[in-house]
Each structure stands twice: as C-alpha cells, then as structure tokens.
Amino acid sequence: MSEAVLDAGPLIHLAELEALDTLMDFSALFVPLAVRQEVERYQPSALTHPDLMLSHVFAPLPSPSLLAMGRALSLDKGEMEALSMMDHHPNAILLTDDSAARLAAEHRGIKAHGTIGILIRSVRKGRRTEREAIDLLRDLRGRSTLYIRPSLLVEIILALEKEWKLVPEKQ
Amino acid sequence: MSEVKTTISLPSGLAKQAQEQIQAGWFPDINSLVVEALRRYLETHRDELMERFIREDVEWGLHRDE
Numbered sequence A: 001m002s003e004a005v006l007d008a009g010p011l012i013h014l015a016e017l018e019a020l021d022t023l024m025d026f027s028a029l030f031v032p033l034a035v036r037q038e039v040e041r042y043q044p045s046a047l048t049h050p051d052l053m054l055s056h057v058f059a060p061l062p063s064p065s066l067l068a069m070g071r072a073l074s075l076d077k078g079e080m081e082a083l084s085m086m087d088h089h090p091n092a093i094l095l096t097d098d099s100a101a102r103l104a105a106e107h108r109g110i111k112a113h114g115t116i117g118i119l120i121r122s123v124r125k126g127r128r129t130e131r132e133a134i135d136l137l138r139d140l141r142g143r144s145t146l147y148i149r150p151s152l153l154v155e156i157i158l159a160l161e162k163e164w165k166l167v168p169e170k171q
Numbered sequence B: 001m002s003e004v005k006t007t008i009s010l011p012s013g014l015a016k017q018a019q020e021q022i023q024a025g026w027f028p029d030i031n032s033l034v035v036e037a038l039r040r041y042l043e044t045h046r047d048e049l050m051e052r053f054i055r056e057d058v059e060w061g062l063h064r065d066e
Helices: A008-016 A033-042 A064-072 A077-088 A099-107 A115-124 A130-143 A150-163 B012-023 B030-044 B047-062
Strands: A003-006 A028-032 A054-057 A093-095
Touching: A003 A008, A003 A077, A008 A033, A008 A115, A028 A033, A028 A077, A033 A054, A033 A077, A064 A077, A064 A099, A077 A093, A077 A099, A093 A099, A099 B030, A099 B047, A115 A130, A115 B047, A130 A150, A150 B047, B012 B030
Parallel strands: A003 A028, A003 A093, A028 A054
Antiparallel strands: none
C-alpha cells in the first residue's frame, strides 16, 4: 500500500462526489496545514469523513529549488506544502488536480495523480464497480467543481467502457 | 496591443488579498494584478498539458500498481 500526500483539489472534488472512500486503501494520507485550511474554507465535510484517517501535518520548509519552482509556476501555499512533504516522502504519491503542481512534480521526479485517476483506480481496488465509476465520471461536471473539457471526458468514458467491456449507456 | 474589456466579480476574501498586494506596491492596480494572474494561470494550465495529465491518470487508474 502506498502513502499519499493530498492537495486540496482531490479532497474537495471527491467530497463533492461523495467518493472520499476511494482514498481509504492508501496506507497514509498526509494533509499539510495549508491544504487543510483551503479545504476547510471550501468543503469542510471532506475533513470529517468517518472512515478516512487523515494525518494533518506541518510541512517542512521548502527547499530553495522548490521555492524557485513555486515562484515560477505561481504555486499556492497548499501546493507548495504538499510538494515539500513529497521531498520527505519520495515514495508517496502526490494527489493533486492542479496542472501547475503536477508540472512541478514531474520536474522533481514525483509521482502525481488526480481525481479522475483515483476514481478509475477505485475499480482496480474493488471499491467501485466499473459501472459506478463510469457514473461518477458522468457526474463530474454536474456535481463537482473539477474542470475538464467535455469532449475529453466523453472520450475517456467511451474508452473505459471499451476497456471494461461495458455496453455504452445512452446519454 | 488591442484589449477587451470585461467585468468580473471576485469573492471578498480574494479581493481583500488583491488589495493588500496593491497597497504593498506589488501591482499598480487591480487590472494589472488580474492580467498577471490570468497570464500565469493560462501558461501553466494549457489545454494540451491538462489533457496529458488526465490521460496519464486514466492509465494509472486502469493498469499501474503503485
């Protein structure tokens, strides 16, 4: 089982979709202070899920190279703290939906994934059926504040239905 | 450089933070701050970049054990 460091996006978006339980099979879920504060502002229910053991942590001070990257990419405080945590947990996975944070992670050799990956992974981990995962993806635009181009989302759903050999549902 | 005028509404907390930056002298006015913020956001949230990350997520979700 892997450890994960959370940025605000996946916590907020999964709470909006009532799918926070898809995070349950990570061995540890680290939530830096600035991320917690951001989630408290926008989706406080994400922090009180009864079955989710979130570890609220103080992130270490960012390294000079991370500071420089953060300025260049205009990363916010939560993203900086999450990336700083990753420097001390190099085998963990950074969970973020922000593409600037993912770009920074890529440059630093950090594994990073977002809400869509978590939802699809939940099938592999036995937490959702294939159809349930497809339904959550269909609901993304209506029920969550995660932005994704509609045509790309349709393409992904069709590809998943093919991969999972599901009969496509009529829209 | 041609310009397009637009009107936006800011959440009060965000507007307060913006005003603090302006008063501290980082930006001459709210217009400059919003233009800079938007330019930077669009630089790091290009369509092809976001699409690549989402496709990587699909691959990870389907097949890659961590």
